[in-house]
Amino acid sequence: MITIKSKSEIELMKESCRLTGLLYKELEKHIKPGISTYELDKIAESFMREHGASPAQKGYNPGIKGVPPFPCSICTSINDEVIHGIPSKRAILKEGDILSIDTVIYKNGFNGDAARTFIVGKAKSNEDERLLEITRKAFFEGIKYAVKGNRIGDISHAIGQFVEKNGYSVVREFQGHGIGRQMHEDPGIPNYGKPGKGPRIEPGMTLAIEPMVIMGKPNILELDDGWTIITEDGTSAAHYENTILITEKEPEILTLL
């Protein structure tokens, strides 16, 4: 079911989303060679608790047989890991690593969802920097179409076309989504699709739009931990996401400060 948020619900959403944006400012200070993703997870959880919020992902149970609840407050995916990587003491960041972080902050009954990709220290190549840039720009291409009267497929199409035009692939098995009281609400927002298709976009919708981009082929694999998604061809991936609010005019990006 697609939920249309009331004015008061939107105010609560904005606070959860603002904290998610702020968290990335905090994490960015710590993303350096030598730190483990376990330590980043601890920093993130402390930040959330200090702000009267909690990590929506911690203990999240997708209800799929054989998949354990997600154990941490953030997802940390390095290089050929695309999404849903589990923070670990053994995952120590190295110069030039590509680190994608995805997190959802829950406060006052509402969720704020955003993802960012960082290069640890100095990039190994211009191509790595370009991957991040195209992924980020794909989000902005998508939200050009996130306006009243359009359809979800317009957003999907814009993202997919932009990424492929630039020589990369979008992940097809995972997608953006509505968000609000639940971390995942309708509608699903694929990163590819046909314009003019899918649900109509209306003011009061809050949507998490999240291009997941692979440098090489789109195929993915899942690791035995039941969570981590990696690229099949071993090329690197990036992820960029914000929660947005559909208004009468331009969309508002709630997780960017």
Ligand code: MG
């Ligand atoms: Mg997310």
